[in-house]
Amino acid sequence: MKARTGFLGPRGTWTEEAAMSFSDSLELIPYSNICNIVDDVDSGRLTYGVIPVENSIGGGVVDTLDCLANSRDALIISEKIMNINHVLMSSGELEQIEVVISHQNAIAQCRKTIANRLPAARVDFSSSTAEAGRIASTDSSVGVVGSRRIAELYDLRIQSERMSDLKDNYTRFVMIGKEFSGRTGKDRTSICVTLKKNEYASLWRFLGIFAALKINLSRIESRPDPVSPGEYKFFFDMFGHRDDMEVSIALNAIKTYCSTVSILGSYPREEWPRA
The missing domain is CATH 3.40.190.10 (Periplasmic binding protein-like II)
Structure with missing residues (x-):
């Protein structure tokens, strides 16, 4: 099944x-x-x-x-x-487009190109790129940025190719x-932490643990903690699996500087393409 x-x-x-x-x-x-x-x-x-x-x-x-x-x-x-590779599509003519809608992330990836090719058009968000396609299928004033498959599903005309602001x-x-992936030798581990409040240089000390163990942190991002105004959750991706010795040591050591540590997963790593 x-x-x-x-x-x-x-x-x-x-x-x-x-x-x-x-x-x-x-x-x-x-x-x-x-x-x-x-x-x-x-x-x-x-x-x-x-x-x-x-x-x-x-x-x-x-x-x-x-x-x-x-x-x-x-x-x-x-x-x-x-x-x-986003394309611009609509159910009418290019000249009829008054607003371009799509998921907020697709719009963020195409904002400059939309402004250059349709300077008079407004921009709005939808819950997904495909939902934008459904809306455009019944309204010729709506343009959509998304995949070619949306044009096929909703019988839309492709008005412009390569809408992404950057080629890559x-x-x-x-x-x-709900189960951890096994160790492969080429893995990525994702964690979410909150640092202890009012501790001087806690983030610097936290990062120093990974530096000392020579663990590559491939991504760092912060998000507001909704239950603690003014506090933040930090998201980290690192090379390695939670069962690797160095990663295991690091995950235990960072608890000294964190009030919470959540492992979001250890899983096989894909490489980002290089220009």
Whole structure:
């Protein structure tokens, strides 16, 4: 039986394409909200979920970070890095477009190009790139940036190619489940921590542990802690698996400077393409 796997839908999103690339033995179920996917993996209603975590232009996907930080059991178990080639599409003529809508991350990746090619058009957000396609299918004044598959699904005309502001536009998608992936020797570990309050240089001391153990931190990001105004949660990605000796030592040592430490997953690492 195929494993029930939620993805950020509706059908036609880049996340669906990422989900299909993980395995052909998944029962793919579209969701309109990232947190609902995480919650349903937590509860067991889904075996897996596929969600975007960061883009090489727009940065981190805040809904994914916040929902994973608040999850009880969901863990990152795998990742895919995909080239994102947005196109502009609509149901009418190019000259009819008055507003360009898409998911906020797609808009962030195409903002300059939209302004150059459609200087009079407004920009607005939708819950997903595919939802924007559905809206455009019934309104010729709406343009959409997204994948070619959206044009096929909603019978839209491709008005302009290569809408991304930068030629090299990549998104990292993760698959989440409830069991840690095994060590492969080429892994990534993701954690979320809150530092102890009012301790001088705690972040500097925290980072020094990884420097001393020669562990490469490949990503650092912070998000406000909603239950503690003025405080922040820090997200770190590092090379290595939680079962590697150096990583295990580091994860124990950082507890000295943290009030909470959550391991979001240890999983096989894909390399970002190099220009």
